[in-house]
Amino acid sequence: MLKSKLKLIxxxxxxxxxxxxxxxxEQTKKKCxxxxxxxxxxxxxxxxxxxxxxxxxxxxxELKRKVVRRGRIININPTVPDCEKCYYSNKESFLKCxxxxxxxxxTCHFKLHLQNPKxxxxxxxxxxxxxxxxxxxxxxxxxxxxxxxxxxxxxKNDFINSLRSCGYEFYLRGNTPGVERIExxxxxxxxxxxxxxxxxxxxxxxxxx
Numbered sequence: 001m002l003k004s005k006l007k008l009i010x011x012x013x014x015x016x017x018x019x020x021x022x023x024x025x026e027q028t029k030k031k032c033x034x035x036x037x038x039x040x041x042x043x044x045x046x047x048x049x050x051x052x053x054x055x056x057x058x059x060x061x062e063l064k065r066k067v068v069r070r071g072r073i074i075n076i077n078p079t080v081p082d083c084e085k086c087y088y089s090n091k092e093s094f095l096k097c098x099x100x101x102x103x104x105x106x107t108c109h110f111k112l113h114l115q116n117p118k119x120x121x122x123x124x125x126x127x128x129x130x131x132x133x134x135x136x137x138x139x140x141x142x143x144x145x146x147x148x149x150x151x152x153x154x155x156k157n158d159f160i161n162s163l164r165s166c167g168y169e170f171y172l173r174g175n176t177p178g179v180e181r182i183e184x185x186x187x188x189x190x191x192x193x194x195x196x197x198x199x200x201x202x203x204x205x206x207x208x209x
Contacts, residue, residue, distance in 0.1 A: 006058040006164075006182055007054035007055045007056070007057070007058060008051070008053075008054055008055075009182060010055035010057060010058065010060065010081035011048075011051070011053050011054060011055040011081070011097060011100075012048070012051055013060075013078075013079070013080050013081055014046070014055070014080070014081055014083060014097055014101065015045070015046030015048070015101070016063070016078060016080040017080045017081060017082075017083040017084075019083045019084040019087070020046070020083040020097070020098075021044075021046065021103070023083075023087070023098065024046065024098060024101070024103045025039070025044075025103065027098070028103055032044075032103070032104050032105050032108055033102040033103055033104055034102065034104045034105070034108035034111070034112060035104075035105065035108055037105070039103065039104075039105065043105055043106055044103055044104070044105065044106070045103070045104060045105075045106055045109045046101050046102070046103055047101060047102045047103070047104050047109050047112055048100065048101055049100050049101065049102065050100055053096070053097070053100050055081055055086070055093075055097065056086055056090050056093035056094075057081055057082060057085065057086050057090075057093075059081070059082045059085065060079045060080060060081055060082060060169075061079070061080060061081075061082045062078070062079055063078050063079075063080060078171075079169055079171065079180075083097075142166075142168075142181075143188075143193045143194070143195065145166055146163065146166070146168065146179060146193075146195060147195055147198060149162045149163055149166070150195065150198050150199055150202045151198065151202070153202065153206075154206075155206050156202075156203070156206055156208060159202065163179065164182070167181060167182050168180060168181055168182060169182060171187065176189055176191070177189070177190045177196070177199055178190055178192075179193075
């Protein structure tokens with residue numbers, strides 16, 4: 001069940017993978033798949049025709065990005081599916097993900113959703129229901145398990161891998177560490193859930209300054 005959810009989430013995040021985007025640009029000859037006009041690098045977006053599809057991989061990679069916010073440079077490390085690895089090991093599956101997406105202008109993307117306004121309503125309703133469900137089902141036991149993993153892990157990679165087996169992904173937004181529940185992409189900062197000090201102690205134990 002967990003692996004299936006990972007595959008769904010990976011497909012939903014493929015629009016962040018640069019290899020996936022570059023392949024789409026090459027195949028479409030940098031033309032918008034809605035209006036046919038040329039795409040600009042700062043005016044394009046990957047549109048999912050459906051979200052009801054499972055990526056062949058549960059493997060992911062962490063991007064290294066720097067952005068400027070409020071005059072400060074911060075690091076953002078989003079997790080995305082490893083589309084390049086998928087392409088070379090399971091090309092048929094990679095092409096299926098390509099088939100179920102379109103590369104379009106931002107304005108064309110908006111118009112695609114206007115053509116089917118019910119989809120927007122249903123997605124908002126779905127998001128709200130997931131948040132409500134998360135609030136009802138999440139307990140301190142989840143965070144106690146994460147605390148145990150931090151205390152027992154022999155390295156940061158060991159912690160991250162163990163975390164996934166419990167249904168969570170680790171993320172680092174700037175200098176702020178947190179966990180993201182795989183089921184509904186809900187994020188919690190370690191400081192918010194009372195685990196930041198334990199995480200800091202774990203880093204020292206792992207030899208990470």
